[in-house]
Amino acid sequence: MSFTFELLKTDEGSAARRGRFNTPHGAIETPCFMPVGTEATVKGITVDELHEIHAQMILSNTYHLYLRPGADIVKEAGGLHKFMNWDGPILTDSGGFQVFSLAETLKLEEDGLAFSSIVDGSKHFWTPADNMAIQEALGADVIMQLDQCAAIDVSKDEVAKAVQLSGKWARECVQAHEPHREEQALFPIVQGGLHEDLRMESIGMIMDIEKDFGRHPGFGIGGYSVGEPHEVMFQTLPHVAAALPADRPRYLMGVGNPTTLVQGVGAGIDLFDCVLPTRTARTGTAFSSEGRLNLRNAKYSRDFTPLDPKCHCKVCTQYTRAYLRHLVNRKEMLGSILLSYHNLYYLLNLMEEVRNALDRGEYGKFLTEWMNSPAANDY
Amino acid sequence: MSFTFELLKTDEGSAARRGRFNTPHGAIETPCFMPVGTEATVKGITVDELHEIHAQMILSNTYHLYLRPGADIVKEAGGLHKFMNWDGPILTDSGGFQVFSLAETLKLEEDGLAFSSIVDGSKHFWTPADNMAIQEALGADVIMQLDQCAAIDVSKDEVAKAVQLSGKWARECVQAHEPHREEQALFPIVQGGLHEDLRMESIGMIMDIEKDFGRHPGFGIGGYSVGEPHEVMFQTLPHVAAALPADRPRYLMGVGNPTTLVQGVGAGIDLFDCVLPTRTARTGTAFSSEGRLNLRNAKYSRDFTPLDPKCHCKVCTQYTRAYLRHLVNRKEMLGSILLSYHNLYYLLNLMEEVRNALDRGEYGKFLTEWMNSPAANDY
Numbered sequence: 001m002s003f004t005f006e007l008l009k010t011d012e013g014s015a016a017r018r019g020r021f022n023t024p025h026g027a028i029e030t031p032c033f034m035p036v037g038t039e040a041t042v043k044g045i046t047v048d049e050l051h052e053i054h055a056q057m058i059l060s061n062t063y064h065l066y067l068r069p070g071a072d073i074v075k076e077a078g079g080l081h082k083f084m085n086w087d088g089p090i091l092t093d094s095g096g097f098q099v100f101s102l103a104e105t106l107k108l109e110e111d112g113l114a115f116s117s118i119v120d121g122s123k124h125f126w127t128p129a130d131n132m133a134i135q136e137a138l139g140a141d142v143i144m145q146l147d148q149c150a151a152i153d154v155s156k157d158e159v160a161k162a163v164q165l166s167g168k169w170a171r172e173c174v175q176a177h178e179p180h181r182e183e184q185a186l187f188p189i190v191q192g193g194l195h196e197d198l199r200m201e202s203i204g205m206i207m208d209i210e211k212d213f214g215r216h217p218g219f220g221i222g223g224y225s226v227g228e229p230h231e232v233m234f235q236t237l238p239h240v241a242a243a244l245p246a247d248r249p250r251y252l253m254g255v256g257n258p259t260t261l262v263q264g265v266g267a268g269i270d271l272f273d274c275v276l277p278t279r280t281a282r283t284g285t286a287f288s289s290e291g292r293l294n295l296r297n298a299k300y301s302r303d304f305t306p307l308d309p310k311c312h313c314k315v316c317t318q319y320t321r322a323y324l325r326h327l328v329n330r331k332e333m334l335g336s337i338l339l340s341y342h343n344l345y346y347l348l349n350l351m352e353e354v355r356n357a358l359d360r361g362e363y364g365k366f367l368t369e370w371m372n373s374p375a376a377n378d379y
Numbered sequence: 380m381s382f383t384f385e386l387l388k389t390d391e392g393s394a395a396r397r398g399r400f401n402t403p404h405g406a407i408e409t410p411c412f413m414p415v416g417t418e419a420t421v422k423g424i425t426v427d428e429l430h431e432i433h434a435q436m437i438l439s440n441t442y443h444l445y446l447r448p449g450a451d452i453v454k455e456a457g458g459l460h461k462f463m464n465w466d467g468p469i470l471t472d473s474g475g476f477q478v479f480s481l482a483e484t485l486k487l488e489e490d491g492l493a494f495s496s497i498v499d500g501s502k503h504f505w506t507p508a509d510n511m512a513i514q515e516a517l518g519a520d521v522i523m524q525l526d527q528c529a530a531i532d533v534s535k536d537e538v539a540k541a542v543q544l545s546g547k548w549a550r551e552c553v554q555a556h557e558p559h560r561e562e563q564a565l566f567p568i569v570q571g572g573l574h575e576d577l578r579m580e581s582i583g584m585i586m587d588i589e590k591d592f593g594r595h596p597g598f599g600i601g602g603y604s605v606g607e608p609h610e611v612m613f614q615t616l617p618h619v620a621a622a623l624p625a626d627r628p629r630y631l632m633g634v635g636n637p638t639t640l641v642q643g644v645g646a647g648i649d650l651f652d653c654v655l656p657t658r659t660a661r662t663g664t665a666f667s668s669e670g671r672l673n674l675r676n677a678k679y680s681r682d683f684t685p686l687d688p689k690c691h692c693k694v695c696t697q698y699t700r701a702y703l704r705h706l707v708n709r710k711e712m713l714g715s716i717l718l719s720y721h722n723l724y725y726l727l728n729l730m731e732e733v734r735n736a737l738d739r740g741e742y743g744k745f746l747t748e749w750m751n752s753p754a755a756n757d758y
Contacts (some may be wrong), residue, residue, distance in 0.1 A: 041706060041713040048693065069680065069705045077683055077701060085697045301448065304456055314427065318464045322456060326448045327420060333712060334420040 003142075003185040003217040005249050011363040015241060015268030018358035021249045022267065023089040023141040023216070024183065025081065028056045030249060030270040031354055033261060033347045034091060036278070039064050040074070040084040043278045044333070047086050053345045054352070056082065057142075058086060059273045061097030063102070063133055067119050071137040079139030091273070093253070094131050097149050097222075112166070126168040129176035136180055144174040144220055144253075152227040159193040160201075162223075167205030174213045180367045185217035187251060190240060193223050194232060199240045200232040201311040207245075218249040221269070225255045230379045241268035244330045258287060258350055259379035262370050265354050266363065272351075277343035282336045284328035287346040289292070291377045293321070295339070300325040313345035381452045382385035382521075382564040384628050390742040391579040394617060394647030397737035400597070400628045402468040402520040403562065407435045409628060409649040410733055412640060412726045413470060415657070418443050419453070419463040421562065421655045423712070423719040426465050432692070432724045433731070436521075437465060438652045441483070441514055442474030446498050450516040458518030470652070472632070473510050475526050476601075478706040487527065489544070507548040508555035513557055523599055523632075524552040526568045531606040537582075538572040545570045546584030553592045559620040564596035566630060569619060573611060574604050578619045586624075600648070604634045608700075609758045613642065620647035637666055637729055638758035641749050644733050645742065651730075656722035666725040670756045672700075674718070679704040692724035 002024050009018040019030040034049065035042045038061040042050060050058065065074055077083035080090055099106060099115045107114040112127035126134075128146045135143040150162040170188040177186045188206045192198030210216060210335035221240055224233045240265050241250050249270040255261070256274020264272060277287065284295040293300075303321040315324075315338045327335030357366035370376055381403050388397040396410040414421045414429065417440045421429060431439065444453055456462035459469055478494050486493040492508035505513075507525045514522040525548050528629050529541040549567040556565045567585045571577030589595060600619055628649040634640070636652020643651060646670060656666065663674040667687035672679075682700040694703075694717045695753045706714030736745035751754055 026471065039705070039709045039711055040702075041711050044712040045715065046693075046716070047697070064709075070432060073681060073701060073705075076681060083699075083702055083705075085702070120586065228563070236752070302452060302455055305721065314425075318426070320456065320462075322448070323419070323462055323464070326418070326452075326462075330418045330443075330447060332418055332420050333423040333715060334425065336712060337423065337716065 002182050005218065005247060008315055009265075009358055009361070011358060013363070013364040014266040014367075015238060016265045016358060016363045017246075017268065017270065018355055019249065019270055021270070022379060023057075023185070025087060025089040025141050026056075028089055028271075029355055031261075031265045031351055031358075032056050032271055032353045033256065034059045034271060034273040034274055035344050035348075037084070038275070039068075041081060042340075042344070043282070045278075045344065047084070049341060053341065053348050055088070055344070055348060057089040057091060057271075059093065060084075060092045060138070060140065061098065062092045062131070062138060063090075063098035065094060065138055066134050071134045075137040075139070081139065086328055089142070090140040092135050092138050092140040092144065094135065094144045094146040095126075096131070096146045099126070100149060108165075110168075113146070128172035131174050131313045132176040132186075135176070136184065140184065142185045142187060142218070143177070145170045145186060145188045147191060147222060149191060149223050149226070150193055152193075156195055156198070159191075159195060159198055163191050163198050163202045163205070167202060170206055171209050174209050174216075179211060179242045187218045187220045188216055189220035189222045189253070190244070191223045192240075194228060194236060196236045196239055199236060200243060200374050203240070203243050216248065218251060219244050220251045222251055224251045224252065225260070225324065230257075230260060233260075234267065237264070237269075238267040256347065257379040258347065259370070259376050261347065261350060262354060262367060265358075266367060278340045281339035281343045284325075284335065284339065286324075286339050287375075287378060289373065289375050291374045295321065295325040295328045295335075305332060307342055308346070311342065311346060311349070313342050313346075313349075315339070315342040381561050384597065384626060386626060388737055388740070390645075390737060390744040391740070393645040393746075394620060395644045395737060395742045396625075396647065396649065397734055398628065398649055400649070401565070402436075402564055402636045403467060404468040404520050405435075407468055408734055408735075410640075410644045410730055411435050411650055412635065412730045413438045413650060413652040414723050414727075415652055415654045416463070416465075417654070418447075419459060419717075421723070422661070423716045424657070424723065426463070428720060428726040429465065432720065432727050434467070434723070434727060436468040436470060436650075437464075439517070439519065440473065440474060440477060441471045441510070441517060442477035444471075444517055445474060445513050446496055448678035450513045454518070460518065468521070469519040470521040471514050471517050471523065473514065473523045473525040475510070476528050478505070478526060487544075489547075492525070507551035511552050511555040511565075515556070515563065519563065521564045521566060521597065522556070524549045524565065524567045526570060526601060528570065528602050528605070529572055531572075535574055535577070538570075538574060538577055542570050542577050542581045542584070546581060550588050553588050553595075555659055557592060560596075566597045566599045568601045568632070570602045571621070573607060573615060575615045575618055578615060579622060582619070582622050595627065597630060597634050598623050599630045601632045603631065604639070609636075609639065612639075613646065616643070616645040616648075635726065636758040637726065638749070638755050640729060641733060641746060642724065644737075647748060656718045656726055660718035660722045663714065663718065665703075665718050666722050666754075666757060668752065668754050670753045674700065674704045674707045682718075686721055687725070690721065690725060690728070692721050692728075694718070694721040694724075
């Protein structure tokens with residue numbers, strides 16, 4: 001098996017686990033946060049810098065790469081790893097979420113998704129099998145099934161329909177991807193919104209697929225962090241995670257607030273991703289041990305202290321808040337670069353601290369300390 | 380003397396020289412190209428990367444820093460070196476050029492420049508002494524006199540007036556700066572456009588100042604590369620350089636095309652600066668041994684070769700033209716970052732090769748080879 005998950009330690013007081021997920025491009029120590037490189041680039045960050053901050057696995061986006069430069073060009077380059085020069089593990093999402101949120105005209109059919117390109121208006125149709133072929137061409141280590149993520153404000157009936165369709169498509173994806181399962185791990189995705197019964201129904205459909213096609217190498221959990229309050233996610237998330245097999249990694253999609261990561265680990269989550277660290281950086285916002293800082297605030301004009309005095313990254317040890325504020329104010333690229341670097345470092349370092357706490361058997365203590373710190377306001 | 384210029388070697392077949400300019404923040408091996416960091420940041424490049432590509436001295440802009448964040452804040456930070464965390468030599472220009480080219484309302488008076496801020500419309504007036512006080516607060520190693528650079532299309536009479544005013548202001552700058560001449564080197568600037576007689580008149584005025592105030596530590600040559608053809612500059616530039624004392628550095632302001640650098644050295648120039656490498660990078664254009672490349676060109680879509688096969692920088696050894704084109708096409712920050720890095724490396728490396736050729740006594744051979752290479756088209 002190319003993809004194995006080693007459960008190294010489980011926390012006594014929670015569902016948190018310390019694991020190792022092995023892929024063809026190396027092992028990922030979990031719990032792990034994955035920086036997002038939508039367009040085959042983590043915005044503003046070189047691959048050397050990704051190594052420097054100990055990024056383990058990064059995420060890229062099928063929808064964007066399919067439209068530009070095109071999956072054929074990425075394949076010709078030797079796949080996504082060679083194209084972007086990242087030799088560590090990569091995960092691609094299916095692009096289904098982007099089709100739903102970005103495509104101007106979209107038609108959801110039983111067989112797949114019809115949409116028009118935001119680039120040139122051209123018409124496209126993806127069946128689950130088409131989507132697998134595209135993700136196979138891109139060549140990431142982990143690929144995600146094509147699914148339907150119901151919006152936050154739809155009726156339970158609508159969510160139930162999305163669960164049914166996602167389950168059907170999960171099966172079609174697994175079937176289409178079968179010849180390539182040794183090279184690429186396909187994760188099915190649990191949907192069901194904030195309804196626990198629908199979440200369980202989704203898990204049931206996904207586990208049924210195993211009877212015909214064998215073990216899934218891991219599981220995605222989608223449809224959270226789509227606008228609901230932080231606490232509401234945690235009403236069902238622990239039950240969803242607990243209902244998934246313990247011997248495989250669980251990936252909570254699109255979540256990246258510091259506190260949600262720390263608490264998500266306690267709910268039994270192993271993998272996280274989010275654009276938040278780089279997106280907020282580009283608006284002049286930084287994570288910090290004192291809570292989130294908005295550098296556009298005039299109070300930082302003459303603040304010659306480090307961005308986060310407790311952080312050891314090259315931004316916090318080399319530059320002051322006053323200088324970073326100047327860069328942000330002047331819309332200088334270096335402002336976005338340095339804040340993106342720091343924000344990614346901050347989350348990756350946070351997850352390393354979480355892993356260390358788990359190794360020591362002190363996750364509970366770490367969580368309590370975190371929740372009592374000013375940084376906990378960031379969720 | 381804090382500022383000394385060692386003439387290490389002179390070329391037999393040309394006016395080229397190999398030198399070393401000593402400043403309080405270290406020695407600069409000349410001939411040298413200085414990357415421009417207008418707003419106290421070389422756009423898209425960290426100071427670690429500037430060290431990585433062996434940048435020796437960088438340039439920053441008084442006009443921009445005076446307006447934002449303000450010279451007082453830079454001073455409070457401990458000066459420009461500390462503010463931007465660059466511990467090597469820095470040069471600031473006076474900002475006169477920017478006042479002329481950027482200010483919306485400008486009134487040129489005998490005593491100084493009246494202008495309104497592009498930020499908030501506030502009124503400002505700079506005498507030469509005011510300008511010195513601002514540059515002293517910023518704290519660069521080398522500062523430039525306030526001068527008037529005549530536009531390319533004005534009459535000879537207008538250029539002559541600009542020479543007179545610049546000469547008068549040079550004296551006022553030197554006088555005002557006298558108490559700080561050990562900490563900061565003030566360069567007067569030769570003006571006179573494309574008129575050799577006016578250039579000589581300008582030099583005469585500048586040298587007259589030495590009788591009262593002692594040796595200038597170096598000289599700026601302004602008013603070139605303002606729109607005239609490449610060849611036209613070289614009709615007068617060698618005579619201008621030759622008319623300046625050989626024992627001090629000569630800085631040709633605002634010039635950064637590869638071929639102009641190589642030829643400028645032969646005219647006796649020691650220092651160069653230009654925004655070209657970073658500005659063209661942001662439009663998707665790269666210097667290369669094959670001439671300039673425009674990565675927006677569709678022919679690079681499937682070109683999986685290095686940006687410049689002869690370049691050893693981290694961009695050329697890590698990424699392909701196809702990938703860089705994708706980044707440029709998608710307006711990804713990383714495209715501007717990587718091309719800026721390469722373009723700066725390219726010019727800094729070119730100057731290192733020129734210095735090595737001078738050390739070997741082979742500048743003439745280097746120049747001939749350069750002019751016969753496809754790279755020579757870039758001027």
